[in-house]
Amino acid sequence: MGVLNAFTSKTDALIGWGRKYSLFNYPFVTACCGMEFMALAGAHYDLDRFGAAFPRFTPRQSDLLMVVGTVSHKIAPVLRRIYEQMTEPKWVVAFGVCTCTGGFYDNYATVQGIDTIVPVDVYIPGCPPRPEMVLDGIMKLQEKIQQEKAGLLVRRTEVLPELPVPYTNRPDFARAIAENAPRRPGAEGGR
Amino acid sequence: MALVEVDKTPATADAPEQRRMMLHMGPSHPAMHGIVQIDVELDGETITNVQVEIGYLHRCFEKMSETVVWNNVFPYTDRLNYVSPLINNVGYAMAVEKLLGIETTERCQWIRMLVSEVSRITDHLTCVGASAMELGSLTVFLAFVEAREALWECVEELTGARLTISYVRVGGVKGDLPPGFAGRLRAAMKIVREKMALGDKLLTRNRIFVDRMETGPTDRAFCHRWGINGPWGRSAGLDYDVRRDFPYLRYEDVDFDVPIGTRGDNYDRYLVRMEEMRQSMRIIEQCLEKMPAGELNVDFEGKVIKASDMRDLGNAGLTAGLVMDYSVAADPTLNGAGKDIVWTVRVGDREVSLPPKEEVYGSIEGLINHFKLVMSGHGIRPPAGEAYHAVEGGNGELGFYVVSTGEDRPWRVRVRPPCFVIMSALHEILRGLMIADIVPTFGAVNMIGGELDR
Amino acid sequence: MPNTTALPSVERLLPQVRELLGPKVLASHCHRGDETILVAPGEIVSVLAALRDDKGLDFDTLMDLCAVDHLPRRPRFEVVYHLVSLAKRQRLRVKVPVEEKSPSVPTVSGLWPGADWFEREAWDMYGIVFEGHPDLRRLLMYEQFEGHPLRRDYPVNRRQPLIGPRN
16 A cells, blocks of 8 residues: 555656646636736746746636636626636636625625635735736645645546526527527537 | 527528528637627628627726715726726816816826826727737737836836826825936836837738738718717727817827828727827827926935835834934825925815825824814715716726715716727627627727726 | 816806707706706707707717716706717716606617617616617626616615625
8 A cells, every 4th residue: 555655646746746837727807907917928927937828718728717807796607607618627716806805896796706606726816916926826826736636537626516597698699599500419508 | 689580491402501600709708808798690701790798897886986985986996997097097086176176286287197198008008919919919919018017117116006006186196206207207118119119010011910900990970970989989080089179187288199090990090099109108208398396306315314214224223313313205106295295296275185194293283184084974075066077098088977965975976988889889890890800890999898897 | 277177167058058949958057167958858859969960069979878866856867968069179968857756768879879878878777768779778787687786775785696695
């Protein structure tokens, strides 16, 4: 057993090392923080140095969901769906205080922290956070990934409960799509 | 309006099935900066019908403004058009000042004008850079972000923050310009010019860029009908600029040209924005020259010591003679800088402006004055009434309509968001274009979620 | 040096507007240089059309349209139109009082298509019906949302989440 333990801890370390330097992020950019995200992706602060720069604009090819900016109740189901579309293993960074707690938008439209919708790994407060803070947050995430005990085939995150209703804000449009453009079997609901 | 009309006749070998395709672009789409949903109906690649769905970033600016005191609305205005927050600050402050019937000091007006133009440049840099990136020119995006970074460093030095600055107050601004600001701003503008020249070289005569940008034309009558102005309207020949037609601050005292396009397509919008940045830099140069009272109000010479240095010396225990021999000067950008600085950038009306800290800590009158302005149930109380004041925002006329009932918080704050109007016309603009034209056209709208959905 | 913030309250346009519209102007005032007229809801389309088509006034652009809720006061709502003349460089505000019971105003989207979304927004936020509007749906909020959030009696933090806990 001891030999096996040593082996799995070595492979865990190796996998963690591989994962932490090849983070492909999906920027879910909604608001002001996006400007700082641009600055961060630009040459001046250069997120690329941390192996986490290349934005993949499809959730299916990315493993780091960066939620950048205020999430309103109208967009919340979309965020949740994007999270579900991502492949394992996946991590979520809450970028900016609005995503952490709702910030100073304590009102009828704003989600009071995205952790009520999706699980969050790293919170980066600030309104918006300075790029240095975000770099620090990314490094914290990398430390966390390195220490994870996930083996190759272990599913990392818990399964979230199903969305209550298939969400759309344009029911007539969705109905027309469903009637006129039948999808391949098993691909209903955008999953 | 039926969005979907599907031809259900069965396909034959001669006539393949005619089916219109429906596509959601957004709310989270790679070619869309910001969250907006464009539902398009396609015939092949041609857009036959469009519906635009907004509201994904509705953060209740107007409702929140009704719950806080007049000065506390400023942080919310920062986050309206977050690419040019200083213009929003100025617009809201001027609407409230109009309601109060006060006029700010001359130096304050020059500073507000200066920062508005800096903000305009950052706005246009972001717009052009992001559109170029979406058309495949990442180099321009990186260059323009770098130029914007140079300006933001100046903004940070002045206001203490890069983006959400809350610099303006009702009746003035937070503090004066820091020592040596003019030189550093000129250096930053030099970087902006270099990067703009690079962008110009890479884009303006680039065949791919030009071909993709010569799309989405609108004419003057269209803009007029829909109420579109700003760079978009000007590119279509709608000769309207709030800075020139309803001059506010000191825009009458500076020379600048308003660029007008002829064809009103995306390429014209790009050219208009590039030229406006040059004109903004021209205005900034004139501001720096014409601003009264010099560029520096305090000198740290002689027996004057910086407040921070004094604190450090005190912490280190080196207090011998410190209080007796030196007088203390705080940085002019700070709230609590000396009387002589504060009253040059803030109106002397004691029912509006917070007094300088020198008075607050030095006299009972100053202390009471401060309390009367910050205590709950007191504060600034504009007389009952309403006022609308418009400034030229990054995307067009940015109007603030404020209603007061004579209380310490606004009854209603309404923003006239310039990009909202363009978005409301977008379905007309896009109809008949190809699907690939959505990207440059939408990029030229410069949609800013905070301003659109508020 | 004159400044827009300290404009004298001199009536420049109002005499001309009163002459044009006659008894349709219920009241008018000029506060801080903003000239304002008040008209009845039924007259709004004809008033705005007259102001737009009059060669002397030439209010050719609808700059803004919004609603205000004066809760204890009656009539409760006001719909506010901001007009601009691009050529003559002048502004005018037109206000329409709207009763709380079945609030409705005729649409002006026939005069200016740009009024379309402004009116949808006012409906969404205040529940004011714009009669004759081609597509009066919610604009900023979602369909499942109940109530009109910018009304003074809607609590600022009453959330109606689509997913997630009702916090």
